[in-house]
Each structure stands twice: as C-alpha cells, then as structure tokens.
Amino acid sequence: MTSAPGAPSDAPLRTSVPPWRNVRVRRVAAQGVFVLAVLVAALWLWNNLTSAMARTNLTFSLNFLRTTAGFEIAESPIPFRAVDSYGQAFIAGLANTIVVSIVGIVLATILGVLVGIARLSRNWLVSRLSAGFVEVMRNTPLLVQLVLLYAVLRQLPPVAGSISLPGSIYLNQRGLFIPSPEAEATLGPWLGLVVGAVALAFVLRRIAVRREDAGLDPRRLGLVGLAGLIVIPLAGWIVLGAPISFDPPVLERFNFRGGTSFSPEFTALLAGLVIYTAAFIGEVVRGGIQAVRRGQVEAAQALGLTERQTLRLVVFPQALRVIVPPLTSQYLNLAKNSSLAIAIGFPDLFAVSRTMANQTGQPVSVIVLVMATYLTISLATSLLMNLYNRRVQVLER
Amino acid sequence: MGDQEPAPGTAMAGDEIIVCRDVHKWFGQHHVLRGIDLTVRTGEVVVIFGPSGSGKSTFIRTINRLEEHQRGQIIVDGIELSDDLRNIAAIRSEIGMVFQSFNLFPHLTALQNVTLAPIKVRHWARDRAEHEAMELLTRVGIPEQAHKYPAQLSGGQQQRVALARALAMQPKIMLFDEPTSALDPEMISEVLDVMRELAQSGMTMLCVTHEMGFARAVCSRMAFFDQGQIVELGPPWQIFDAPKHERTKRFLSQILH
Numbered sequence: 001m002t003s004a005p006g007a008p009s010d011a012p013l014r015t016s017v018p019p020w021r022n023v024r025v026r027r028v029a030a031q032g033v034f035v036l037a038v039l040v041a042a043l044w045l046w047n048n049l050t051s052a053m054a055r056t057n058l059t060f061s062l063n064f065l066r067t068t069a070g071f072e073i074a075e076s077p078i079p080f081r082a083v084d085s086y087g088q089a090f091i092a093g094l095a096n097t098i099v100v101s102i103v104g105i106v107l108a109t110i111l112g113v114l115v116g117i118a119r120l121s122r123n124w125l126v127s128r129l130s131a132g133f134v135e136v137m138r139n140t141p142l143l144v145q146l147v148l149l150y151a152v153l154r155q156l157p158p159v160a161g162s163i164s165l166p167g168s169i170y171l172n173q174r175g176l177f178i179p180s181p182e183a184e185a186t187l188g189p190w191l192g193l194v195v196g197a198v199a200l201a202f203v204l205r206r207i208a209v210r211r212e213d214a215g216l217d218p219r220r221l222g223l224v225g226l227a228g229l230i231v232i233p234l235a236g237w238i239v240l241g242a243p244i245s246f247d248p249p250v251l252e253r254f255n256f257r258g259g260t261s262f263s264p265e266f267t268a269l270l271a272g273l274v275i276y277t278a279a280f281i282g283e284v285v286r287g288g289i290q291a292v293r294r295g296q297v298e299a300a301q302a303l304g305l306t307e308r309q310t311l312r313l314v315v316f317p318q319a320l321r322v323i324v325p326p327l328t329s330q331y332l333n334l335a336k337n338s339s340l341a342i343a344i345g346f347p348d349l350f351a352v353s354r355t356m357a358n359q360t361g362q363p364v365s366v367i368v369l370v371m372a373t374y375l376t377i378s379l380a381t382s383l384l385m386n387l388y389n390r391r392v393q394v395l396e397r
Numbered sequence: 398m399g400d401q402e403p404a405p406g407t408a409m410a411g412d413e414i415i416v417c418r419d420v421h422k423w424f425g426q427h428h429v430l431r432g433i434d435l436t437v438r439t440g441e442v443v444v445i446f447g448p449s450g451s452g453k454s455t456f457i458r459t460i461n462r463l464e465e466h467q468r469g470q471i472i473v474d475g476i477e478l479s480d481d482l483r484n485i486a487a488i489r490s491e492i493g494m495v496f497q498s499f500n501l502f503p504h505l506t507a508l509q510n511v512t513l514a515p516i517k518v519r520h521w522a523r524d525r526a527e528h529e530a531m532e533l534l535t536r537v538g539i540p541e542q543a544h545k546y547p548a549q550l551s552g553g554q555q556q557r558v559a560l561a562r563a564l565a566m567q568p569k570i571m572l573f574d575e576p577t578s579a580l581d582p583e584m585i586s587e588v589l590d591v592m593r594e595l596a597q598s599g600m601t602m603l604c605v606t607h608e609m610g611f612a613r614a615v616c617s618r619m620a621f622f623d624q625g626q627i628v629e630l631g632p633p634w635q636i637f638d639a640p641k642h643e644r645t646k647r648f649l650s651q652i653l654h
C-alpha cells in the first residue's frame with residue numbers, strides 16, 4: 001500500500017468539524033433560533049396589546065355578541081331585525097359575504113375561462129377584445145371599478161321609468177328585478193324524470209367507456225345519452241305540464257310586486273368582483289394553455305388524434321396542473337376583496353362588523369373575530385382547492 | 398395524373414408511396430422550400446441531411462401536414478394532401494413520426510403513451526392495445542419501464558417509447574426528425590439499433606439525421622438539402638465517395654472531420 005506523502009493511511013478519513021462549520025448542526029440551530037425569535041416577538045406583541053387595552057379600559061371579550069344590536073341590515077339571505085343580537089348581525093353579514101363569494105367564484109371562473117380561451121383565438125378581433133378587457137380590468141383599482149359600477153346603477157331611471165328587458169326583467173335605480181321561479185305540483189315527478197335521465201346518461205357513459213375498452217366506437221352511445229338528457233325532461237315538461245312557473249315582477253304604484261330583486265349594492269359588488277377577477281383568471285388560463293409545449297400538440301396530431309381529442313386528452317390535463325394553484329389564489333382574492341362592499345354600502349361581514357365595532361366600543365375584539373372568520377374562509381377554500389390540486393397533479397415524476 | 402398512379406392504400410413493395418412534385422413553402426416572406434421533387438418507394442430508407450436551417454424539418458413535416466405547403470403536390474399512399482380534413486386524418490394515421498425532443502405526453506405512463514392513439518383513433522380494444530404495446534416496448538428493449546412516467550426515463554428510453562408510440566399505429570411510413578441529436582452519446586446507439594432493425598423489417602423511412610454511419614449502413618438513398626432545395630440525391634456510396642456537387646463535398650468534410 002502506498003500513501004501520498006503527508007496523508008498517512010491511518011489518519012481518520014473524516015476529520016472532526018467544529019460545530020459552527022457543520023452544515024447539519026447549523027441547519028438545526030437556524031431553525032431553533034427562528035422559532036425562538038417568533039415566540040419572543042409574539043409574546044412582546046401580546047403584552048403590548050393587552051397592556052394598551054388595559055390602559056384604555058378595553059378588554060378582549062365576546063360577551064357583547066348576545067346583546068341587542070339595535071341597527072338594521074339592508075339585506076341578507078338570513079332575516080335580521082334591529083331587535084336581534086350582535087351575534088345574529090354578524091351571521092347575517094357573514095351570509096352575505098359567503099353568498100357573494102361563492103356566486104362570484106362560479107361566475108368569475110366561467111367568464112375567466114372564456115376570456116382566456118378568447119385571448120388565444122385565431123380570430124384577431126376576438127383575441128384583441130379579450131386582451132383589451134384584461135388590460136383595462138387588471139390595471140385599474142377594484143375599488144374604483146366598484147364605485148363606478150355602483151354610480152352607474154344609481155343613475156338608472158326611477159322605478160316608474162324602469163328599463164324593460166325581454167323576459168320580464170327590469171332594471172332601475174332600485175336594482176335588478178327578475179321573475180322568481182315558483183314550484184308547481186308536478187315539480188316532484190318532473191325532478192324524478194330528470195334524475196332518471198341523468199342516471200341513464202351516466203350508465204350509458206359507463207357502457208361507452210367499457211365499449212371503448214372493447215374497441216368499439218363509443219361516440220354513438222354518448223350521443224344517445226346526451227339526447228336522453230335533453231328529450232326526457234322536455235317530454236316530461238310537455239306531458240306533465242310546467243313543473244315551474246315564473247312569477248314575473250309587476251309594476252305597482254311605487255315599486256314592483258312579486259319577482260325576485262337584487263339591490264344595486266349587491267349587483268354592483270357581484271358584477272365588479274366577477275369582472276375584475278375574471279380578467280386575472282383569464283390570464284391564468286391563457287398562461288396554463290400556453291405552458292403546454294407546442295411539441296405536445298404536434299405529437300398528438302401526428303398520431304392522428306382530432307383537434308378536440310388533442311385538447312381534451314393532451315392539452316387540458318397538462319394545462320390544468322399549471323392553472324389550479326394560481327386559480328386558488330384568485331379565489332382567495334375574490335373572497336377577501338368582497339370586503340370592499342363597505343365602499344358601496346353593501347352589508348357584508350366587514351361592513352356589519354364596522355358598525356358593531358363602533359356601537360360596542362370593542363373594536364379590537366370585533367376585528368380579531370373578523371380576521372379569524374376571513375382566515376377560516378380562506379383556509380377552507382385552500383383546503384378544497386388543494387384536494388382538487390392533488391387529483392390534478394397525479395404522479396408524473 | 399397518369400394511369401400508373403396507384404389506387405389509395407394498395408401500395409406494394411417497390412411502389413411509389415410518397416410523391417413530392419415541385420413543393421414550395423413560405424414562412425411569411427421567407428421562401429423555405431424551393432421546389433422539392435422526391436419520390437420514395439415502399440421499403441426505401443431515405444436519409445436527409447444538410448446544414449441547419451436548410452428546410453429539412455419543414456420538408457418532412459409537410460408530409461404529415463404539420464406544415465402546409467403552398468405550391469406543388471404531395472401524394473402519400475395515393476392520397477393527395479389538400480385542405481380536405483378527411484385526407485389529412487387518413488394520411489396522419491398512416492405515418493408515424495419521431496421528434497428530436499421526444500414529445501412524450503408527460504401525464505401518461507410509457508404504456509399509456511403507446512396505447513392512446515390505437516384506442517382513441519383506431520378504436521382497438523384496450524386489452525389488444527395493451528398487448529400490442531407491450532410487444533412493441535419489448536421490441537424496443539424496455540418492457541420493464543411500461544408503467545413509468547416519461548420524466549422517470551432516460552433520454553434514450555424516452556425516444557424508444559416515442560418510437561413504440563409511433564409504431565403502435567401500424568404506420569406504413571415513418572418520419573424521423575433528428576431522433577438522436579438530443580441524446581447523450583452513450584444513448585445514441587440504443588436508438589439507432591432499433592431504427593436499423595426497423596429498416597430491415599421493410600419499413601419505409603424518411604430520416605433527417607447526421608449519423609453518417611447509420612446512413613451508410615442502412616439507407617438506400619441520401620438527399621442533401623441546402624437553402625430549401627435538394628442539391629444532390631443518390632445512393633450513399635455516391636454521396637460519400639463521389640459527390641457531384643462542391644457544396645455536398647464541403648458539408649460532408651465539415652461534419653466528418
């Protein structure tokens with residue numbers, strides 16, 4: 001055995017390293033120091049807050065939630081009167097926030113996907129229009145858009161001069177009035193038929209998939225299922241009589257009777273959130289589709305897949321993985337941005353809480369409660385989206 | 398067209414299966430293909446080579462209509478390439494293509510990559526498609542990788558899956574666009590071996606490559622492309638040992654030394 005001069009063979013191969021130079025030790029130490037720093041900062045903040053609150057005779061307590069609110073809430077899916085408690089007021093505001101967020105997310109997704117696909121259209125006019133929409137909406141503040149929308153809705157004619165749209169829809173400065181659907185006696189049996197048709201389509205689809213596995217063209221069966229989905233409910237509608245009737249809004253002396261109405265505040269907030277968020281979602285969708293490499297489409301085409309098969313089997317599954325994570329943050333943004341409702345007088349969670357804070361003299365308690373509520377909404381949204389994301393992101397590597 | 402034009406889909410060994418007449422292609426103002434004439438017979442292996450940007454990729458991509466040509470005629474297996482969607486679909490399912498960058502579908506396993514088109518385009522039973530796919534994966538030497546995703550495979554393995562994917566459609570013609578130029582040197586031969594075996598089985602092949610050893614051993618004719626034209630076309634012994642054109646000579650001396 002020969003050994004290089006100066007490196008005797010019996011020397012330990014790994015010389016011991018002082019702890020401050022050991023990568024592993026340093027990593028653990030850094031974690032420890034960071035946790036300690038966070039704890040100290042949190043403790044310091046908490047001390048400051050409680051001592052400041054004590055000095056100004058503020059205490060953290062939620063007892064006020066049981067006392068009578070004494071103020072009105074203009075609208076809510078949950079009925080609320082001034083004699084109800086602060087707790088009920090909070091729930092009424094929360095219900096408004098949740099309704100506007102869920103409806104907003106659904107509509108913004110639909111509009112956003114359309115905008116994103118339109119932007120990639122080969123039709124010059126369509127893609128330019130979409131690009132223009134995105135740029136204007138993305139580059140102006142949402143608050144300004146909301147105030148503008150609301151001002152426009154308030155500028156509409158008074159009730160007597162309502163703008164009348166086809167289908168007994170009216171628009172005036174008191175809001176949007178549409179016919180309200182009313183259940184008829186035949187609704188139950190008719191819904192039974194619809195469920196039956198859906199079940200049939202589902203079964204046919206399963207058979208179609210199996211037939212495809214067996215090497216038969218599955219398209220005809222799919223078409224039969226689709227036709228059933230349309231024909232059966234339609235036939236039921238005709239044979240049984242209408243399962244739903246529409247109660248149109250009727251103009252009386254000062255206001256509409258019957259129908260369903262949406263206040264200008266709700267309409268402006270929903271429309272504003274949807275349009276603004278759709279612009280961002282459109283960009284997310286466009287980015288996702290463009291992130292799929294050109295070679296993927298070429299490979300699919302070279303194999304003889306049709307354009308639709310290429311999109312469905314090759315492009316969308318890959319685009320979805322890119323789209324879902326930023327889509328989640330757009331959903332969170334929409335829910336949080338709904339707190340701008342306060343600027344146009346819509347009684348959402350935050351607007352109601354502001355009134356509560358002023359009246360009870362417990363601003364810190366109320367704001368902590370509001371923060372915790374938004375945090376819960378956001379975490380629930382994230383959780384759902386992460387579950388979906390996990391399904392989309394399947395293995396790959 | 399004369400009477401000697403074969404009826405669609407009945408090509409026999411030695412028949413003309415690809416006929417290109419005066420094919421021109423522009424990208425905007427850029428005249429990329431300037432009158433390509435080339436006839437390929439069933440079972441022939443034609444190697445296309447030439448400097449970068451000379452239009453080699455563009456040319457073989459016009460044959461399965463990944464690019465449209467603007468003038469001239471391309472007839473594949475008796476079907477003329479036009480704007481008729483049905484013709485395009487028919488021709489694409491007859492032609493397999495292997496790309497420089499593999500282009501495997503990353504969200505599908507190797508096996509799923511191979512079975513996708515037979516199931517969706519040919520409407521084969523899944524059992525049959527999977528059975529044939531496994532045979533192909535065995536033929537290209539990687540049956541044990543069937544359930545891995547492309548990202549888990551080496552470049553050479555990915556390109557062999559891509560070859561199996563193209564062969565699964567039982568094409569009459571295979572197009573190759575520099576199938577080995579994205580590979581590490583030690584993986585080139587594993588792909589070339591499969592291609593050589595494929596050529597020996599009688600497949601009609603149009604192959605853009607600068608693997609001159611492969612060309613000399615396997616192909617029947619070589620086409621030297623320069624500036625959108627076929628400058629020289631001939632059997633490999635002529636191209637290598639007695640090139641007629643100065644440009645061919647110069648290009649070969651550049652890549653062989």
Ligand SMILES: Nc1ncnc2c1ncn2[C@@H]1O[C@H](COP(=O)(O)OP(=O)(O)O)[C@@H](O)[C@H]1O
Pocket residue numbers: 424427429447448449450451452453454455456
């Ligand atoms: N999609 C395209 N758009 C515009 N120009 C292109 C496109 N594809 C190729 N070209 C141009 O056409 C010429 C030939 O390209 P290509 O066929 O890829 O050459 P090769 O494969 O021989 O290197 C090049 O000048 C290239 O820049």
Ligand SMILES: [Mg+2]
Pocket residue numbers: 453454455575
């Ligand atoms: Mg090329």
